[in-house]
Amino acid sequence: MKPRILILGGGFAGLYAARELHRRLRDRAEIELVTTENYFLFQPLLPEVAGGAIAAPHAVTPLRFLARGVKLRKALVDSVDAEAREVTVFQGVQRRPTQIRYDHLVVALGSSTDLTRTPGLAEHALTMKSLHDARRLRAHVIERLEHADITELPEVKRGALTFTVVGGGFSGIETVGEMKELIDRSLKFYPSISPGEVRVVVLEFAERILGEMDPKLASYAMKELSRRGIEVKLRTGVASATGTQIVTTDDEVIDCRTIVATIGNTPAPAIRRMPVEIAHGRVAVDRTLRASGRAEVWSLGDCALIPLKDGASDRSDFAPPTAQFAVREARHLARNIAATLDGKPLEPFSYTSKGALASLGAHRGVADVMGAKITGFPAWLLWRAYYVAFLPGVSARVKVLVNWLIDALSPRSVVQISPEDPPTARHVLYRVGDRIYETGNRADGFFTVMSGAVEITGRDPRTGEERKRILRAGDHFGERMLLGATRRVATARAAEDTKVLVMGREEFLRLAEGLPEFRTYFERYLAEQGLDLPMEGESPEAAE
C-alpha cells in the first residue's frame, strides 16, 4: 500500500507542502490536505480588499485549482491518535466524526490572533487575518462615512471619522495606507464631511514602525504616511478600548469608532491537540522539520519553531513567521519526506530572507530586495509585480491586474455590503459615563451585566416620579421588548467601566417563544418591578 501523507492546514505552508510533495512523489504516495476553508487566501492582498482596490474573490483561489492530484477535505480537526496514526475530523453540516489514517502527518496549522490581554480589544477591534476581516473592515469604514455624513451630533461625527490602527508592522502599515486611500478617494461623495475632519492614527509600541525592515526604509515610510495625513504615535500602545473610545498607554482618550488590531499574533490553538512538543507556544521541530520525538510527525510555517542553526537560542536563530520562509520550508519538507520514504538521509533546513516589500497605498511603497533599498512609486510597482507573478494561476493574475487597472481609472466603489445576519449574543464594553441607550431609542437589544455597574433612569409608571436603579453583575435590562415595547422608556448609562452581554431583539423574542420558562421568568420580573404597565411614549404596534 502506498504511504499516506496527511497535511493539516491550507495556508502558504500547507498548500505548498501539498504541491511540492505531489510534484516529487506523484503516484508513489497518497497525499491528503485537510483545511477549514476550500480556498487559498493570498494574505498579502488583504489590505487591498480592505481598501476596496480589489474585490474579495480576487484575493482567493480555490485549493482545487492549486493542488491537483491531492485529495482535499474541508473539515475541522478534532484530535489525533498518535499510536493508531489517525486524525479525527468533523465534516459536513452534521458534524459527524471521521477518522483519517496517516503514515506521515504534517502540522501546518498557521497562526491565530489573541487580543484578550487588552480589555476591550477582543470585543471591539477588527482584525486583518482572514478574508472576512478585510471585507468587514471595508464595510465598517464605509458605514462610518455614511453615518458621519448624516449625523447632527458632533461627538458622534468625530468618533465616526477617527480611525485607529494598533500595530506598526507590515500588516498595520499596509492596512492604514489602503484604508486612508479608500477614505480620501471617497470623500467627494459625502458632501457633509470635509477632509480636515478625518483623523487616522497608528499606535506602535516600539521605537519605530516596520521593525523588520531597514531603518532608512522605515524612516521613509514615516515621512510618507505623515505627508498623507496619517498620525503615527511611537512608543504608544493601547491600554483599553470600547465601541466608541480607545485609551492609549499615554492615557490619551481618543473618540474612535474604528479600531484595527494587527497585534496579538499567536500560533493556532489547535496545535495543543497535536502529538508534539510545544516550545514557546509553537511546535518544537528539529532542523529537518521533524517534530521532536516522533519520526512520522512534521511541522512547518507560522505554527512551528524552526531552528536555522545548531544551538539556536535567540529569537533571530529561528525562522520568522513569513510567507517567504513558509514556501522554502515546504520545499525542504517535501525533500525530507521523500528522503524518508527512500531510506535516504535528511537535510537540515536553512534559508536567509531575500528581502521584504511593503505597500503604503497611494502608489507608494518601500522595498528591500537582496540589499537594494527602493522607495516611492518604483517600490510600489515592484510590490505589485512581485505579487502578481507570485499568484498561482493565469486567470487569478489577469483578474487582479484588470482590477488594479480599473481601480486606477475610476473611483473606489463605496458600496457597503452589510453583514448578512444579525450578530449572535456578544460582549460589549463601556467606559464609565458612556450612554448605552436613551429614552426614545429603538428597543432592539436585551442586556445582561457581566461586570461593572449600569444606572437606569426613567419614570416610574405608577407614580410618575423619576426613578434610578443600579444594576450589577448578573442583573439584566432591556427586557420590556417582551411586552411589545419598540422604544426605550428609560436611559441606561455605565456607572463604572462595564461589560455587558447583548442579545438582539429578534433572537430574544424567539428564545422567549421557544422556552416557556425563559418567558415566564421575565414576565414575572417585569411585573415585580412594576414595569409591565404601558409607559409614556410607547406604541403598542410591533416594529416592522
Place this chain on the structure above:
Amino acid sequence: MKPRILILGGGFAGLYAARELHRRLRDRAEIELVTTENYFLFQPLLPEVAGGAIAAPHAVTPLRFLARGVKLRKALVDSVDAEAREVTVFQGVQRRPTQIRYDHLVVALGSSTDLTRTPGLAEHALTMKSLHDARRLRAHVIERLEHADITELPEVKRGALTFTVVGGGFSGIETVGEMKELIDRSLKFYPSISPGEVRVVVLEFAERILGEMDPKLASYAMKELSRRGIEVKLRTGVASATGTQIVTTDDEVIDCRTIVATIGNTPAPAIRRMPVEIAHGRVAVDRTLRASGRAEVWSLGDCALIPLKDGASDRSDFAPPTAQFAVREARHLARNIAATLDGKPLEPFSYTSKGALASLGAHRGVADVMGAKITGFPAWLLWRAYYVAFLPGVSARVKVLVNWLIDALSPRSVVQISPEDPPTARHVLYRVGDRIYETGNRADGFFTVMSGAVEITGRDPRTGEERKRILRAGDHFGERMLLGATRRVATARAAEDTKVLVMGREEFLRLAEGLPEFRTYFERYLAEQGLDLPMEGESPEAAE
C-alpha cells in the same frame, strides 16, 4: 424655501425617481433618498452572482455614484406623520430616531418575500432577492459539492447533489440555468462526483414555465433546459420542506439539501405604515401615480397598484412589477411632480412592455423584442448587451464585461466564502423519522421543541440501561454542553413532523455565563434528570 421631495426606497423605482426629479428640477427643489442599503442592486444580474459568473460587487453600484445632487440617507423607516408631513427614521448604530420633513413623499419601497404559507420554506429555502441571497446560494451549492465529494453515506451524497428550484418564472429559470452551469463546470475538480449523480429539478405550479413570455419561447426554454439535464415538473408545487427533503404537491418526496424559492413575492410590509390606502396588498394610486386621497403622497414600482387605463379591474389592467415599468413610472412621476410645483395639469401614466429577455445560462437565452422572437446564442448575447448598456456608469460596464470575458476563458472559481458569523437562534423543521443528531456527533447546538415530538435514546448513566424519552413543545434538549460535553451521548430523532429552535454552542454558553438564572435552571434540570454525571465516550476537555 425650496420644496422638499422625500423618496423612500432605493430600487429601480426610487433611484430613477430621484435621478429624474434631479434632472428636471435641479436647484428648484431639495431631493432626499432614504434607503436601507447604500448601493443600487442590479437585480437582473443576481443569477450571475449565484452562478459565479461575476463577483457580487459587480452587480451593485453605490447610490452616491448614481444619484449625484440628491441627498442620500441610509436609514430604516419607522413611521410617517401625514399631518405634520414628517417621516421618522432610525439611523446609525444607536438607532436614534430622526425626523425628516417633506413637502412631497414618494413611496417606492418595492417588494419582499413571504414564504410562510408553505411549511418549512421560510426556514429552509434560499431566496434570490438580495445580493446576500445570491452570494449565499453560490456558497451553499459549493458547500454541497465539497461535502458530496468526501461523504461515505449514500443518502447524504444524494441529498447533497439534488438541487430544487421552486417557481418557473424569470427568476427561477435564470437561477436554475446559472446554478446548473456552475455545477457542470466545477465537477472536474470533485473526483468523487460523477455528472450522473447530480439532479436539478424545477417545480412550476402552472401549466408552463415563463408564463409572461410567448408560448413558443417558453417551449424552446423547456427543450433547452431538458437538453442540459434539468428536470422541469409542471403543474407541481411544493407542499412542505425540511433541511434534507422536499415534498411536492404530487406527494413525491425528494432528498434534497438545496431549495431555492423564487415564489412568494409580496409588496414590502412597510407600506402598511404609510399614510396611504392599500388595495390588493399594494399602495392604491390613481393614474397620475398619486396615492388615493392625498395630494402630496405618491407611489410607484413593485409596491404600487398602478392602473394603466380608466376602469381598470383585471390583473392585466395594472402595471406589472418589473424594472422596465418601474423606470418608465419614475420618469412619469418626475414629470407629474414638476407639473404640480408649476401649477400645471397632471398626466395619466400608460406604457406597453417593449419585450422581455431571459438567460438560460450556458450561452443560451430567449428574447422577445418588440414582437421579434429570438432564441439560442443570439438571444443570450442580446440579453448581455442589453443589460451592460443598461448598467449605470462606465466602470460598472467595463468591470462586468471583463468579468464575462474572463469567465468565458477560465474555470468558474469554486471558492466558497462561508457566512461570516454563526447564525442566531433559528427554527429548523424535521419530518417524522429524521435524525436530529446521533451519539458521537459534535455537540454544537441547544434545542427547544416548538411543535411536534422528539425522541431521545441514550444510556442511563446510573443504570447502564437504554433509555428513551419523548419531548414535546416547550421541552428542550442538548443542554449537556453546559457541563463541558463536546460529544453527543444520545441520539435525537423526530417522532412526528417537528419544529425546533436551535441555538449555537458558543451563544448558549455565553448566555448561561451572562444570565445566572438561565444557568441555574439548566443545572437543576440536568441534575433532576440524572444527566449531570459524566457519560461514556465523553471527554472533559473543551472543544477548540
